Amino acid sequence: MSIRGTEIKIEGLTHRYNAKSPLTFNKIDLVSPPGEVLAIIGRSGCGKSTLLHILAGVLKPTEGKALLNGESVESPSPRWVMMFQAPHLFPWMTVRENVGVGLTFARWSKNEIKKRVDEAIELVELKPHVDSNVQDLSGGQQQRVALARSLVMEPELLLLDEPFSALDAFTRASLQKDVRAIAKRLGFNIVFVTHDIDEAIIMADRAVIMAGSPGNIVHKLDVDLPDPRERQDPSVQELRSRLMTTFEQAAYSKEEAPAAASGQ
Amino acid sequence: MNVPAKPATITSGGVIGFFRNPMVARLGWAISGLGILAALWLVFGYYIEQNPDTRTFSKFGLIPTLKAFPELLEIGKLQTAVAVSMHRLSEGLLIAVIVGIPLGILVGRKKRFRELTNSPFQFIRMVSPLSWMPIVVYVFSEWHGSIVFLLAIAAVWPVMFSTAAGLAKVDPAWFMVARNLGARPMHMLTRIIIPAITFDILSGLRLALGVAWIVLIPAEYLGVTTGLGYSIQDSRETLSYDHLTAIVVTIGVIGYTLDTLLVVLIRRFSWHRG
Ligand SMILES: Nc1ncnc2c1ncn2[C@@H]1O[C@H](COP(=O)(O)OP(=O)(O)OP(=O)(O)O)[C@@H](O)[C@H]1O
Ligand SMILES: [Mg+2]
Numbered sequence: 001m002s003i004r005g006t007e008i009k010i011e012g013l014t015h016r017y018n019a020k021s022p023l024t025f026n027k028i029d030l031v032s033p034p035g036e037v038l039a040i041i042g043r044s045g046c047g048k049s050t051l052l053h054i055l056a057g058v059l060k061p062t063e064g065k066a067l068l069n070g071e072s073v074e075s076p077s078p079r080w081v082m083m084f085q086a087p088h089l090f091p092w093m094t095v096r097e098n099v100g101v102g103l104t105f106a107r108w109s110k111n112e113i114k115k116r117v118d119e120a121i122e123l124v125e126l127k128p129h130v131d132s133n134v135q136d137l138s139g140g141q142q143q144r145v146a147l148a149r150s151l152v153m154e155p156e157l158l159l160l161d162e163p164f165s166a167l168d169a170f171t172r173a174s175l176q177k178d179v180r181a182i183a184k185r186l187g188f189n190i191v192f193v194t195h196d197i198d199e200a201i202i203m204a205d206r207a208v209i210m211a212g213s214p215g216n217i218v219h220k221l222d223v224d225l226p227d228p229r230e231r232q233d234p235s236v237q238e239l240r241s242r243l244m245t246t247f248e249q250a251a252y253s254k255e256e257a258p259a260a261a262s263g264q
Numbered sequence: 265m266n267v268p269a270k271p272a273t274i275t276s277g278g279v280i281g282f283f284r285n286p287m288v289a290r291l292g293w294a295i296s297g298l299g300i301l302a303a304l305w306l307v308f309g310y311y312i313e314q315n316p317d318t319r320t321f322s323k324f325g326l327i328p329t330l331k332a333f334p335e336l337l338e339i340g341k342l343q344t345a346v347a348v349s350m351h352r353l354s355e356g357l358l359i360a361v362i363v364g365i366p367l368g369i370l371v372g373r374k375k376r377f378r379e380l381t382n383s384p385f386q387f388i389r390m391v392s393p394l395s396w397m398p399i400v401v402y403v404f405s406e407w408h409g410s411i412v413f414l415l416a417i418a419a420v421w422p423v424m425f426s427t428a429a430g431l432a433k434v435d436p437a438w439f440m441v442a443r444n445l446g447a448r449p450m451h452m453l454t455r456i457i458i459p460a461i462t463f464d465i466l467s468g469l470r471l472a473l474g475v476a477w478i479v480l481i482p483a484e485y486l487g488v489t490t491g492l493g494y495s496i497q498d499s500r501e502t503l504s505y506d507h508l509t510a511i512v513v514t515i516g517v518i519g520y521t522l523d524t525l526l527v528v529l530i531r532r533f534s535w536h537r538g
Pocket of ligand 2 (some may be wrong): 048050161
């Protein structure tokens with residue numbers, strides 16, 4: 001299995017939920033080259049999920065465009081697959097059936113499905129559980145099934161909205177490394193939203209900070225570290241504190257300024 | 265399916281272990297319960313036999329009833345009545361399912377439709393199906409169709425309401441995930457909605473079966489000259505009380521069997537845990 005990535009180009013992206021609500025974000029511009037793993041971090045409510053939903057084609061921008069390899073995203077597609085905070089597996093299907101479900105929608109042949117599903121399950125290390133009831137799996141294993149279910153579609157872009165926030169620290173740490181490794185091995189793009197600065201540093205090639213109301217990208221930071229990355233590495237620690245400082249400055253300089261002043 | 269014979273039961277000793285087996289235990293309780301019922305019946309039969317005032321009714325007892333079965337089977341009366349009644353029941357239930365499931369899906373998925381139809385549905389539901397009889401006979405002008413209609417209108421509500429209730433519990437995220445993976449509207453129905461609510465549909469069908477089976481017998485008291493309900497009327501008029509009770513027992517056995525069958529199906533299709 002090898003997947004080609006895509007060039008993501010966001011141009012003047014503006015969004016509001018409805019005529020009465022304020023702008024969620026205003027004129028965002030961003031380019032992400034093929035194969036990049038991009039983290040979006042920012043305070044709650046600054047529009048991260050909204051941006052991700054537009055990239056997934058489930059929400060429409062008010063103005064501007066999201067382009068993948070020059071093609072405008074208008075609707076959901078197996079080529080850009082979104083994974084959610086909860087695995088949302090289909091409980092009446094086995095692990096194998098859950099993973100293959102997208103391929104059956106696309107009417108792949110039985111043999112082809114089996115081959116691809118086996119590969120995907122191997123990739124997320126769930127081989128002993130192929131025929132299990134998904135309700136009998138742990139939270140981390142379920143999230144792995146959800147990952148395999150997305151990967152089996154061989155998407156150019158995987159969108160993750162706080163994908164591991166519901167998991168315990170150990171499971172989260174191992175999945176973070178796995179997902180990055182799989183993305184690097186197969187070559188697809190990832191855009192993920194997180195509240196966790198460590199997660200951004202362990203997983204991403206680059207992190208962007210969103211802040212303000214309406215929101216925008218206020219800072220970009222390359223995470224230029226060798227793989228595999230360990231939390232306790234000095235280089236990781238150093239980058240972590242840099243990102244933390246930048247994040248706080250970015251937040252204060254924008255919408256939080258009055259609150260910060262009154263807090264002092 | 266269930267293989268509760270764990271090593272522990274073997275080591276804890278043959279006979280006791282056998283009775284500790286939950287399936288055996290459950291069967292034991294069921295048989296005991298039915299045994300008590302039969303015993304009460306036997307006693308009841310004995311006393312009406314002893315009392316000169318009630319002796320005419322002694323054929324209601326357990327022993328005459330059991331003796332009536334071979335007679336009824338030999339003249340083919342029982343088989344015919346069962347076949348005819350089952351035929352009506354299955355047609356009525358089939359209509360209830362064909363109408364009830366799509367209506368239930370509409371009610372469950374479309375808020376406007378639910379709000380519009382809730383009051384009229386609740387209103388019609390509370391009218392006893394049998395009260396439709398005079399109108400229905402007029403409309404259908406033949407008895408078989410009338411009875412099937414009564415069964416259908418009795419059975420449609422549980423099917424519809426539990427389909428709708430099942431849909432209300434469906435996680436909206438499943439649709440989002442499916443759409444993300446390229447599902448078309450047809451897939452939403454066949455791959456997501458139907459499997460997600462099969463359990464609820466079958467539970468509704470179980471209730472529907474119960475109601476329809478109860479409505480069927482009085483419906484067959486009126487007009488028709490076939491079926492289990494008619495056979496009861498007929499036995500009463502010819503004073504064959506042993507035949508009457510034998511048919512009553514048959515009605516109970518069939519109802520119980522069909523219900524058990526659905527319970528098995530519900531277990532088979534349930535993905536719910538706990
Ligand atoms: N369906 C909606 N209708 C109207 N406003 C909405 C809707 N969803 C979100 N919003 C508003 O849009 C803004 C951005 O929401 P969004 O969910 O994108 O934030 P987020 O950055 O993902 O936050 P979090 O980190 O808490 O998930 C918020 O102010 C929110 O109140
Ligand atoms: Mg969010």
